[in-house]
Amino acid sequence: MKSINNNPIIKVDNLVAKYGPKIILQDITVDIYPNEVTVILGGSGCGKTTLLKNILRLIEPYSGSIKFWNEEVTTMDEYQFNEKVLNRIGMLFQAGALLNSISVKENISVPLEQHTKLPEDIMERIIRTKLHLVNLDHALELLPSELSGGMKKRAALARALVLDPDILFCDEPSAGLDPLTSLALDELILNLKHQLNMTIIVVTHELASINRIADKIIFLDNGRMLFAGTLEAAKASGIKAIDTFFNAENH
């Protein structure tokens, strides 16, 4: 698949990430294009989540450059980063990361209360719409502890979508979900891409999910990037680690 837009929305150059003296990511160079689902994949412990957290500066990169909409973010202060980047993105964490002490409704209202001055009735309407979008209408007043794993993820997705972000990051959205819930979540991701022109970056190692949603893939192996490109090109690349990964499905 060819990119619709040739200007990358996120540009990562020579990113190096370290935990103490240990190098986790080495010279990662990645371009992420708008209106595409880019999947970061690789085996467990290869640095997928670390890459995501470095791009979002949840972990400060050791070296390298990260640009969102052509603006370098590694040198931005917290205020600039919030205003220019975080207010335009949504993030779905692996276990949802809902605030446990408040209800689903209050969780979803957090970004609205903090970043908008909308009247309460409008907020309520937005919250209900987003919950409906993730098929979770009945969970409005429930506490996160009363939700199943899949419901938590969907509620967290509703929260990530509440400010209509341009980019959505998902950290292992299908992990620990049954195939049907996983399928529903993938369909939702595809809907967001098609209907809202959202750019979506997904970290996963679920082959079925990758095959369903990926436009582009970034393949990591032991902290190094082995491949970046379309799914079809990856499968035809002949790179041994990638072949092994995709062939695991047939075994």
Place this chain on the structure above:
Amino acid sequence: MKDTVKYLDNSIFLSGEINIKSVPDISEAIDAIFKKEKPITVDISDVTYLDSAGVAFLESLLDKIKTYSKAAFLQGVPEALKPILKTFSSQDIPLKESIPKVGLFEYIGSKVVDTAEAFHQLLIMAADVFYWAFVGLFNRKGQRKGSFAQQGVNLGVDALPVVGLLSLIIGFILSLQSAAQLRNFGANVFIADLLSISLVREMGPMMTAIIVAGRSGSSIASEIASMQVSEEIDALRMMAINPIRYVVIPKFHAISVVMPMLVAFSILIGMIGGLIIAVGYLGLSVQTFVSRSIDILIMKDIIVSFTKSIFFAWIIVIIGSYYGFSVKGGAEGVGKATTNSVVASIFAVIFFDAVFSLLYL
């Protein structure tokens, strides 16, 4: 074991099952052989079963032979046992790199550096908290609606019973111990002065702070640590919300208001405890006790008490938050952070109480 282990012409012949149960006995028998002989070959053609302990034993045996012989042979491996030998073999596993031993001075040095770094981080955190607490007085953005009142109830109202009960007991003990001595000198009436000064200047603020550090400091540390572990703090950051503003500042504001009230409550209840002894044991009148207790106090005592209570409250919140945010690991990390926070808060409270006592003697 003699039937299982035999020795002939530089060869050890093993038979039967070599498993996790039989290895210790076989090993003992082999050691006895090694004392007299130097075998080169291990024959396992009569071995019927091997498990991972058996394979580990055989490999260790061959390694032992290699210490004096250039070669060690394992012969007669039955076909049925070959897959087991292959699966459990440790020959291809790289040897663990030995971790260089850390010398005493290196250990002390690294601890000093770590402590200095932690203290540095604590100061940065304190500066952040003070900055946002000040900003938060005028701009409630970044805080959840109703969180101040909710925290006020959690940190203040809910602590009243335990603070009250302990203060009553402390007042009771303090006056009981003093009363026995004062009575010997006929100085019964001074019990009021003694209690009033000690409770207002020292025991009230310090004991309340220790109780609050144990009760609320631990809850602050564990709450933040749990949020950190379950990525809730990261989620707040991703929503462009400053976690200190959202999580810590409501607690900071609430505890700054409720702590002086708790201290005042503690002093009052402590004095009631003392009053019971003064009236019941020393025969003082209620009126004398109350009037002397009030008369002896000067404004400086009240100010010192008030200042201490707020200062201790800030220490508890900042230390609790610091340990909460710097948690590492999962559930175990949360427990450690909580314990460390309580120990550090109580230590800091007592330390700064001593500093205050020196400064405002």
